[in-house]
Amino acid sequence: MANTLQTPPQSAPQAERLEAPPAAKRFAFLTDRKLSFLFISPAMALLLFLSIWPLLWLLGLSFTDYSATRDSGWGWIGLDNYIEVLTSPVVHARALTTLVFVVGAVALQTILGFTIAFLISRRVKGRGAITTLFLIPMMLSPIVVGLFWKFMLDVQFGVVNSFLDSLGLGRVEWLTQQRLALFSLVIVDTWQWTPFIMLIALAGLTAVPKYLYEAAEIDRASEWFKFRRITFPLVWPLLLIAIMFRAIEAFRLFDLVYILTGGGPGGTTETLSFNVYKVAFFGFDTGLASAYGILMVVVVTIAAQFYLRYLNRLQES
Amino acid sequence: MKGRLAVSASLTAMAAAVTLAACGGGDGGEGSASKAPAKTSALSDKPMELTFLWFEWPPAAALEELGKEYTKTRPNVTVKVNTVPNPQWHDAIFTQFAARKTNFDLPILDSQNIGEAVDNGSILDLTDFVKENVDTSQYDPYFLAAYGQYPQNTTGVADPDAKTYGLPLLGDTWSMIWRKDLMGDTPPATWEDMIAAAKKCQDENEGMSGLAFHQAGTGDAAAVTYNVMNALYGGELWNQKDKKIEGVINDAAGKKAMDVLVNQMVPLTPKGSSNWFIDEVNAAISQGQVCVGFQWIAAMGGLTDPASSKLGTTKEEILEKLAFAPLPKQVTDKKPLGGMGLHVSKYIPEEKQAEALNFIKWFQTPEAQKKWAQLGGVPARNDVLNSPDFLEATPYNKVFTDSVSQLKDFWNLPEYAKLLNVHSTQVNAAISGTQPPEEALDKLAADEQKILDESGGL
Numbered sequence: 224m225a226n227t228l229q230t231p232p233q234s235a236p237q238a239e240r241l242e243a244p245p246a247a248k249r250f251a252f253l254t255d256r257k258l259s260f261l262f263i264s265p266a267m268a269l270l271l272f273l274s275i276w277p278l279l280w281l282l283g284l285s286f287t288d289y290s291a292t293r294d295s296g297w298g299w300i301g302l303d304n305y306i307e308v309l310t311s312p313v314v315h316a317r318a319l320t321t322l323v324f325v326v327g328a329v330a331l332q333t334i335l336g337f338t339i340a341f342l343i344s345r346r347v348k349g350r351g352a353i354t355t356l357f358l359i360p361m362m363l364s365p366i367v368v369g370l371f372w373k374f375m376l377d378v379q380f381g382v383v384n385s386f387l388d389s390l391g392l393g394r395v396e397w398l399t400q401q402r403l404a405l406f407s408l409v410i411v412d413t414w415q416w417t418p419f420i421m422l423i424a425l426a427g428l429t430a431v432p433k434y435l436y437e438a439a440e441i442d443r444a445s446e447w448f449k450f451r452r453i454t455f456p457l458v459w460p461l462l463l464i465a466i467m468f469r470a471i472e473a474f475r476l477f478d479l480v481y482i483l484t485g486g487g488p489g490g491t492t493e494t495l496s497f498n499v500y501k502v503a504f505f506g507f508d509t510g511l512a513s514a515y516g517i518l519m520v521v522v523v524t525i526a527a528q529f530y531l532r533y534l535n536r537l538q539e540s
Numbered sequence: 541m542k543g544r545l546a547v548s549a550s551l552t553a554m555a556a557a558v559t560l561a562a563c564g565g566g567d568g569g570e571g572s573a574s575k576a577p578a579k580t581s582a583l584s585d586k587p588m589e590l591t592f593l594w595f596e597w598p599p600a601a602a603l604e605e606l607g608k609e610y611t612k613t614r615p616n617v618t619v620k621v622n623t624v625p626n627p628q629w630h631d632a633i634f635t636q637f638a639a640r641k642t643n644f645d646l647p648i649l650d651s652q653n654i655g656e657a658v659d660n661g662s663i664l665d666l667t668d669f670v671k672e673n674v675d676t677s678q679y680d681p682y683f684l685a686a687y688g689q690y691p692q693n694t695t696g697v698a699d700p701d702a703k704t705y706g707l708p709l710l711g712d713t714w715s716m717i718w719r720k721d722l723m724g725d726t727p728p729a730t731w732e733d734m735i736a737a738a739k740k741c742q743d744e745n746e747g748m749s750g751l752a753f754h755q756a757g758t759g760d761a762a763a764v765t766y767n768v769m770n771a772l773y774g775g776e777l778w779n780q781k782d783k784k785i786e787g788v789i790n791d792a793a794g795k796k797a798m799d800v801l802v803n804q805m806v807p808l809t810p811k812g813s814s815n816w817f818i819d820e821v822n823a824a825i826s827q828g829q830v831c832v833g834f835q836w837i838a839a840m841g842g843l844t845d846p847a848s849s850k851l852g853t854t855k856e857e858i859l860e861k862l863a864f865a866p867l868p869k870q871v872t873d874k875k876p877l878g879g880m881g882l883h884v885s886k887y888i889p890e891e892k893q894a895e896a897l898n899f900i901k902w903f904q905t906p907e908a909q910k911k912w913a914q915l916g917g918v919p920a921r922n923d924v925l926n927s928p929d930f931l932e933a934t935p936y937n938k939v940f941t942d943s944v945s946q947l948k949d950f951w952n953l954p955e956y957a958k959l960l961n962v963h964s965t966q967v968n969a970a971i972s973g974t975q976p977p978e979e980a981l982d983k984l985a986a987d988e989q990k991i992l993d994e995s996g997g998l
Contacts (some may be wrong), residue, residue: 291638292660378812379829396812401974485627487757489812489969489980504631506656506958507638 253327278520286513292507304514314515316490317498320405324494325473327409328416333466334414336420341454344428359419369482372411373398376483399413404484404492411479416469423465427458467530471523484515495519547639548805562609574886576663576897578668583898584891585616590660590899592621593644595629597818598708598841602915605880609911610902617895626818627758637662643886645896648709649883650760651686651949652956657883658690658705659954664884664893666900667704674707678921683708686949687881687920705883707900710838713866713879713947715939717825717833717843718943720863722748727865731772734832734868735804741831742808750808752821752830757968760816763950763960764876766967768834768867769797769872771948776949778992786989790981793871802970802977814972826850826864834867836878837940838918844935864936866943877949879918913937962987 285304289297308314334379343353360368375382376397384394398408435453444452477496480486484502486493493501499519503512567777588804590607594600599761600623607619622644637641637660647656659661666688670676676684688706698916716727716734738750754761767777774850775793777784788794802956806814810829814818818839825833826842826849835843842848843862844855852858867875882903884896902908909919913930916942924930925941950980951959966984975983 292634292656292662379810379824394811399812399814399972401972451713481627485756485758485815486965487968488972489757489974490965491974492968501961504635504957506955507634 232531242502268292281513282517284340284510285517287510289317289510289513290507291509297510300510305518307511308518314498316494317493317495320492321474321476321494321496324405324408324412324476325470328473329466329469330408331413331422331530332469333415333462335417335421336465337424337462339417339425340421340424340428344425354422357421358418360415361422363415365415365478366482367384368411369413372407373483376407381464389489399488399492403450404488408476408483408492409477411483412476416472420462424458424462427461428454431457459533463530463534463537467534469525471527474523475519570751574664576664576666576884576893577670578672580669580673580898580901581890581894583894584890585759588617588892590617590619590646590892590895591635591644592619592646592648592835593642593772594621594623594648595626596623597626597839599838599917600913602667602840602917603709605915606908606912606917609908610899612766613902614895614898619899633657634660634662637885637887640887642887645885645888645892647885649706650880651877652760652849652952652960653687653707654690654692654881655884655952655954656690656956658703660697663705663890664886665703665705666707666884666897669897669900670704670707673897674904678923679708680920680922680944680961682947683920684943686877686952687879690952692949692952706881709882710879711918711920711925711940711944712836713875713940713943714764714878715832715840715936716865716867717835717840717936718863718865719828719831719861721861722831725863727863729866731800731868731870735800735808738808738832746833747828748828749810749813749824750832751777751805752809752813752824752833753805754815754817754821754834755806755809755971756817756967757815757964757972759817760960760964762967762971763963763978764878765834766798766801766963767878767948767950768874769801769874770794772867772870772872773797773800773872773982778988783992784989785992786985788985789988790985795981797928798970798977800983806971814968836968837936838916840864840934840936841916859935864939866897866939866946873946874948875943876889877947879920953992953995955991958991961987962991 284297286299286301288300288303295386314488329447338359343350343357346353374380378384378394378399380397381397383397388394396403398404431454436449439449439453475496476494477500480494480497481500484492486497495515496519499512499515502508502515557879577644583861590610592603594603600621604619604621607621610619611617630650633642633644633647633649633653634656636644637657647657648664649663654663669689672767676811682709683972684704685702686722687708688704690705692703717735718727719741723737728737735751742748756762770777770793772790773793773796775791775797775914776788779788804896809816810824813824816824818836821833821835822839822842824830827836831987844858845854846853846986849858851861882900884893884900885917888896903912904921906921907925909924910927910929913919913924913927916934918937919925919930925944931938931941953959962984966980970980
């Protein structure tokens with residue numbers, strides 16, 4: 224019987240010495256670590272000069288009385304700007320308006336987006352075409368969306384009121400009546416951004432494993448049971464991420480307010496972002512506007528942190 | 541480790557920002573506009589584009605057209621008028637001032653914005669230049685004060701010792717436009733007669749509304765409307781000497797003005813018109829929706845255009861239905877001053893400044909002013925305002941000439957933009973019913989007083 228077991232070598236075989244090709248030799252000083260730094264440095268430079276540096280500059284200005292248009296320099300005023308923003312009744316009113324808008328718009332968009340996605344996911348024929356059609360509003364510029372909705376909602380000349388009038392329902396002051404104006408902003412934002420939620424929800428719905436439904440079928444589970452115990456729990460985490468993106472976006476709503484209502488009637492549709500714009504450009508209180516902006520970033524960051532923790536816990540469980 | 545790193549990074553960022561801010565203290569600039577030379581300097585022969593910045597409306601196109609006349613005298617220079625939508629007009633000019641670099645040579649500023657531009661040192665002091673090169677005796681003193689001087693004299697009359705930062709480009713005021721085919725040829729004698737006539741017209745003509753005027757909370761739309769009413773009922777916007785707004789604007793006259801506006805005039809306007817400004821008022825008049833309208837004269841060009849009117853297929857047919865008159869008087873006969881002045885940016889090369897000053901000198905000649913009137917502009921020289929060339933150019937030019945002696949502007953303080961924001965928002969709140977009129981006026985007065993107190997006033 225042949226001994227097929229070989230005695231292991233006493234010492235490790237001598238590795239063949241690798242000669243670097245001439246070109247690589249020239250760049251021998253470029254270690255892997257240096258090379259990685261080199262590759263990420265353009266992105267880091269962009270991040271530093273376009274995001275981090277302006278943010279630090281903004282933070283610095285927020286402690287001063289600087290005005291961008293005045294040739295008079297600036298002076299250190301400590302936390303005065305922050306105190307002024309936090310104690311201003313105007314800011315409190317704008318924060319409430321923003322909160323109502325964010326809750327109203329995001330809730331409506333989530334319900335509609337998920338419903339549409341659920342219906343589309345159950346359809347086999349023409350699913351791609353329908354999805355593309357639904358995505359069109361999301362691809363338009365908010366300024367364009369604002370302008371055509373402004374014409375459509377106009378009391379005298381708008382198509383919406385002409386239609387309501389022809390039905391004998393009378394004309395509605397969509398953009399000039401206190402509560403309706405904010406509702407109109409919610410509707411227009413919903414029209415534009417429901418497809419975003421729909422898209423994310425659709426991705427979640429199509430990723431639900433088929434075998435779960437098949438197993439449920441075998442157990443003769445009802446449609447409602449399948450939705451409640453399989454579909455919704457699996458899509459929910461993804462939907463929560465979409466809700467977070469939309470809430471952050473809605474929190475800094477500016478363009479639709481600017482075009483549709485101009486903050487009116489009587490300032491009742493002014494959001495925080497619109498108010499920051501006024502502080503920054505009506506009289507150019509740059510220091511105050513910087514503090515206002517920093518506080519908004521802080522609020523969003525803290526809210527997002529809590530939200531993400533909840534999301535992580537949900538996924539872990 | 542990761543947490544410690546994050547904390548250190550945050551602390552470093554904070555320290556950097558704080559150092560940055562601390563380093564910035566002290567005086568950063570001269571704080572006053574540079575002076576234009578008294579004598580015009582030598583002009584460049586190099587090809588040059590002289591750029592204006594204004595907002596989008598018919599006079600902007602007319603100004604560019606007038607620029608072609610200037611090119612005839614200075615063949616190497618072309619005139620370009622850049623425009624932005626009205627709500628962005630102030631921001632477009634002042635954000636460039638903030639950058640200390642402008643892509644315009646001559647900013648066209650609303651008369652109320654002079655204070656902000658002067659205080660920031662963004663436009664040239666033209667005092668010596670005007671004394672040496674422009675025959676100011678040809679102007680109504682109020683135009684010189686309103687469109688060029690800062691601080692503006694309390695009386696509104698030009699102060700010979702005040703500094704001049706601009707000259708009139710476009711004079712303007714409101715005109716009353718009424719349907720003479722429905723209401724007769726004779727204009728109402730008083731403001732309250734006008735309201736009564738508008739109501740009667742509305743009641744007699746189904747589907748029509750009595751009045752159309754500027755009500756939007758953006759720009760100076762609702763603000764000017766209230767100012768018109770305040771002045772007509774004998775009120776004042778502020779007491780310049782005592783730096784008082786509260787108790788002045790919301791005195792008995794001011795409250796009466798707000799009451800008439802909200803409770804007598806607004807009910808006669810079309811439904812949903814509380815966001816109307818220039819275009820919407822023009823459209824309502826042209827579409828035959830209203831009996832009486834109020835509009836800036838410089839923005840009325842489209843009213844007699846058959847292409848955009850339902851009142852007739854020719855200009856003559858339209859003019860059989862529309863008539864124009866100065867605003868009716870009430871307690872006073874004051875009319876709002878509109879229009880804008882010509883100024884020169886501090887942040888352009890010297891050769892461009894010289895060319896801009898030369899344009900201003902040329903623009904104030906009778907020939908240029910007459911051509912300006914022919915193109916649809918509203919000149920400010922008395923001789924041109926009273927010339928047949930101007931009076932017969934449009935059916936409403938006479939309204940402006942007749943109104944000149946009664947014009948009244950509002951504050952031109954550096955805090956104008958902030959004051960205007962409060963003014964427009966609160967008047968619009970009263971008009972749209974989101975606040976009771978008296979409450980809105982009191983809040984307007986308190987908020988404006990706070991702005992004035994914080995700035996130290998004048």
